Amino acid sequence: MKRAMLWMIAAVAAGVAAACSPTPPEQAAGDAEATREWARPPTIDGVVRAGPALTVSGVADAGARVVLRGDDGAAFAATADSRGRFEVRLPAPAGHLLLRPETQIGQDAAPSPDRLLILAAGEGPIVVLRPGGPTRRLDAAPALGAIDSDGRMRLASGRTAPGTEVVEVQSGGETVQVAPDARGRWSVILPPRDGAEPLRVAGREFVWPGEAAGSQDLVVESLDSGWRIRWTGPGAARQTTWLPGRGAS
Known part of the structure; x- marks a missing residue:
């Protein structure tokens, strides 16, 4: 976890340095285009079970496609609205379910380092696991x-x-x-x-x-x-x- 924290500090420092560096005029247009295409990973803030289904909600870029992928190859998706809110509906698992969130824009994907873990078919704890950081409980x-x-x-x-x-x-x-x-x-x-x-x-x-x-x-x-x-x-x-x-x- 200490290495992860040091990496985060280095990444922030690099971002500040880049922001303070002048941008040549001939690169400005290209940089602006790249910024528009950049996608941030989704943030999950709630999971609700209703009968045989689960609804996973959170925030992403407005209009972005949010995908939750399981280790078995199953994928569940939804599109964020104009406020960036999304709801992904999926059948409640028979047991435990580990999902990898990502945002898709065109052919590009922005996977999240976080993992959504749903225990005991949604009857147990529901958490967001974060490498190098604290687990966030949604239950x-x-x-x-x-x-x-x-x-x-x-x-x-x-x-x-x-x-x-x-x-x-x-x-x-x-x-x-x-x-x-x-x-x-x-x-x-x-x-x-x-x-x-x-x-x-x-x-x-x-x-x-x-x-x-x-x-x-x-x-x-x-x-x-x-x-x-x-x-x-x-x-x-x-x-x-x-x-x-x-x-x-």
């Missing part, structure tokens, strides 16, 4: 929404009521106070821990179950404490994500 979650680990560093995250000033996280005998953003989302880095470890977040008790067994395939385990997922992101980077159950305490 109702406890104070501690997730812990992500690459074996060298762990990232605890969650969401609280907007306006909450601080969230207190106790781990390994240390207490950290973190300030949520305007939407109530927060994250904090924890030291690595292979085995089980008790934690306390916002006054509630949780127990980190430890790393999942190594595998290149998607591994989903239902535990008493919630769900543990082993998954592979871009560049074959393997990551463990633990999702505490709503009744965890």
Whole structure:
């Protein structure tokens, strides 16, 4: 995760440098055309189940075609409206479903590094997995929404009521106070821990179950404490994500 964060910082620095560099007049027209053709990956912000179907909603470029691809080759698509909102409808899976979002403009595609994971046919947690970043839960979650680990560093995250000033996280005998953003989302880095470890977040008790067994395939385990997922992101980077159950305490 540390490498991913450094890469993001470098990318931002490169973008600032490019923005500050003068553009030769003969290149301006071509650059403007390239900008119009550029597509950003979609952002998923909700999944709702209604009977045998799921509706995945989010934001993309206005008029862009949004595609959700499964590892089995299945693809589901919809077109964003003039506000950039989209809704992709698909049949509820029999079990777990991992989808890769992308935006299409013409023959070009802008794949997202994120993965949408729907557990237990939509009855379990629904999350957006993010390589090198915190998992974002779209379902109702406890104070501690997730812990992500690459074996060298762990990232605890969650969401609280907007306006909450601080969230207190106790781990390994240390207490950290973190300030949520305007939407109530927060994250904090924890030291690595292979085995089980008790934690306390916002006054509630949780127990980190430890790393999942190594595998290149998607591994989903239902535990008493919630769900543990082993998954592979871009560049074959393997990551463990633990999702505490709503009744965890």
